[in-house]
Amino acid sequence: MKRIYIAYFTDSWHSTDSRTLIRVCSNKEKAIKEIKAYCKKYRISFTQADQYHLETISQTQCSERDMEFEIDTQTMD
Secondary structure (H helix, E strand, C coil): CEEEEEEEEECCCCCHHHCEEEEEECCHHHHHHHHHHHHHHCCCCCCHHHHHHHHHHCECCCCCCCCEEEEEEEEEC
16 A cells, blocks of 8 residues: 655645645655745745644644645555
8 A cells, every 4th residue: 555645735724625735745755845845936934833743743733824734644555
């Protein structure tokens, strides 16, 4: 079985309906890099706290933005 890591941006409440795909990646580190690249491209702040939260709980929290980021892990057969 193979795992994939799906990077999204969401509303501040991480509601499923608000998810917008950033990229599907082969590992969590790549997903975080894609989120950072997205932030750079669109001039969105990305902090050390964001990095820590993505590494530990797979989502950003309590940012001063009107959006958050999330990484969903799925297992494929």
